[in-house]
Amino acid sequence: MNRPVIIAGNWKMNGLRSETLSFFQDLGERFMGGGGKEILPAFRSGKIEAILYLPALVLEHSLTAKRQLPIRTGAQNAHWEKKGAFTGELSGPMLRELGLEDVLVAHSERRQFFGETDSTASKRAKSLLEQGFRVLFCVGETLQEREAGQTEAVLRRQIQALQGLLDGKNLRVAYEPVWAIGTGKTATPEQAQTAHLFVRSELKTLAGAEIAAQTPILYGGSANAQNADSLLSQPDVDGLLAGGASLDPSSYLSLLVSGGKKALSS
Numbered sequence: 536m537n538r539p540v541i542i543a544g545n546w547k548m549n550g551l552r553s554e555t556l557s558f559f560q561d562l563g564e565r566f567m568g569g570g571g572k573e574i575l576p577a578f579r580s581g582k583i584e585a586i587l588y589l590p591a592l593v594l595e596h597s598l599t600a601k602r603q604l605p606i607r608t609g610a611q612n613a614h615w616e617k618k619g620a621f622t623g624e625l626s627g628p629m630l631r632e633l634g635l636e637d638v639l640v641a642h643s644e645r646r647q648f649f650g651e652t653d654s655t656a657s658k659r660a661k662s663l664l665e666q667g668f669r670v671l672f673c674v675g676e677t678l679q680e681r682e683a684g685q686t687e688a689v690l691r692r693q694i695q696a697l698q699g700l701l702d703g704k705n706l707r708v709a710y711e712p713v714w715a716i717g718t719g720k721t722a723t724p725e726q727a728q729t730a731h732l733f734v735r736s737e738l739k740t741l742a743g744a745e746i747a748a749q750t751p752i753l754y755g756g757s758a759n760a761q762n763a764d765s766l767l768s769q770p771d772v773d774g775l776l777a778g779g780a781s782l783d784p785s786s787y788l789s790l791l792v793s794g795g796k797k798a799l800s801s
């Protein structure tokens with residue numbers, strides 16, 4: 536198994552320029568000042584990746600603000616067309632021009648509040664992968680769906696959007712149960728493992744055993760410094776996608792340390 540551990544953060548609609556600057560300054564001091572020392576070998580060997588999905592307006596700023604930190608920044612969404620009459624959207628070439636390589640696709644808030652469907656999510660992922668981006672594709676059931684026993688059916692349907700796109704490399708999946716996002720109700724490590732195993736079996740059906748085994752599956756939904764180790768102890772939890780906990784340099788650093796330890800022990 537050679538999947539990298541990925542510790543991702545999604546700032547959502549948070550982050551002024553001044554806050555972005557102080558976040559990276561603070562994180563840089565903590566990381567370079569010793570907090571990141573034990574996990575540096577995991578970065579050097581490519582066993583761990585750190586990605587922060589920031590608001591578009593601070594992306595350019597983040598590239599200078601992060602200085603030497605081994606963290607990539609990326610966009611929270613992008614359109615499948617490369618340009619045109621799509622008011623309010625961002626294109627791949629716009630992100631590429633800044634030197635960015637990462638895009639988050641189909642976050643549940645895009646699905647819930649902005650009309651993202653399995654079909655539009657699939658088009659975004661396909662186009663962005665063709666343009667050479669790394670895509671983190673989100674799936675997850677609502678509380679109502681879980682209580683109605685539909686978790687697997689929902690995940691299966693959402694994963695179908697990845698038909699023909701999985702490559703075991705640039706397309707990664709985040710399992711984010713909607714009931715755990717921003718609620719403080721984290722899935723238990725066992726619930727996360729069960730869902731991840733199911734997602735992996737669906738990936739296998741779509742793309743075969745080898746690609747399924749190479750595709751990182753991240754857990755998201757109230758992941759934080761306190762629960763990171765136990766979530767990451769699960770064999771199919773290959774990383775975390777944190778919202779709230781990625782806004783604070785000290786808690787994001789502890790997620791990185793937890794991820795680094797998993798990466799170095801594998």
Ligand code: PGA
Nearest residue numbers: 716717756757777778779
């Ligand atoms: P949360 O958000 O960590 O604040 O629950 C996770 C996400 O929406 O990606």
